[in-house]
Amino acid sequence: MSDREIDSQLVARAQQGDKQAFNLLVEKYQRKLTRLLSRFIRDQAEVEDVTQEAFIKAYRALPAFRGDSAFYTWLYRIGINTAKNYLMAMGRRAPTSTEVEAEDAEGFEEGEQLRDINTPESVLLSNEIAETVNSTIEQLPEELRRAIQMREIEGMSYEDIAQAMDCPIGTVRSRIFRAREAIAERLRPLLDTRKDKRW
């Protein structure tokens, strides 16, 4: 099942009143949306507020979402409009349509510009979390590290990774899972202390 199909299923469940299904979408896309909005709003606290407002608007508008576009594309539009309204209400310059339309919602994550700004990601994911992820990856056995990097960074399919690593797809699946669990195990003590965060 593709990423878009997974989102569609979660949306369908949320439309039927399953709030946890919507929470899963929030947990999946909150950082991506926050990074997007931080291009237009520099203050970290404001970005978080606007992101949260965008998710609330999305939740309210969910019954009207027909799935003509991908969920994130739809969420992207809501996020941009929420940021525009916020900036205009604050008497500040809102992003022009050219600035916004020039970005492809689906490909936005790969934009090099994102790496030049002081992204809220660096705040949301505290240095401690980022360092834990990095150091754990460095300590992983070579085959686990390569597998998860090919998946998460290069976006390769299991089949392609299996070819690159010259191993069965089942092994790829296992290696990626074991890598994730190893990192998650090291992260859990940090994440447990952050449950008071708004998301």
Next chain:
Amino acid sequence: MKDRISVLMDGELGEREAADTIATLANDPQARDAWRTYHLIGDAMREGRSIVAPRRPAANAPRWRVALPAMAVAAAVALVSWVAFAPQQQNPAPAAEVAALKPPAIVPPPRAANDYLLAHQGFSPRVALQGMTAYVRTVSDPAEEPRR
């Protein structure tokens, strides 16, 4: 279950199994925790890809190839520090050295030098004059002058 969440996230789970996993996700706090944490890991890796996967020197690279750039950086920093701070350092010389110094010989300028300096004072730099001193003109009021 966590294994299936990992595969689901990667879009590699079959339709039926994916639907079951999504149903479980919505009802199982531990499964949701895994979903949340795995997504966080992915975001952290993509966001900090230059940090996550630093280029390490090849295992068979000679040690000097690793050490040389570090030494060059250290040398550059040391040079900049010296240039920046050395002129400001006013370490008092040891007393013995001071005592050993002979006072500089004072050679009176020739008389003609005074005329020269007076004639060219308009061209002299005024860096020694601070603030508004350069704009001060000396005036005198004859009435205020003591009678001679």
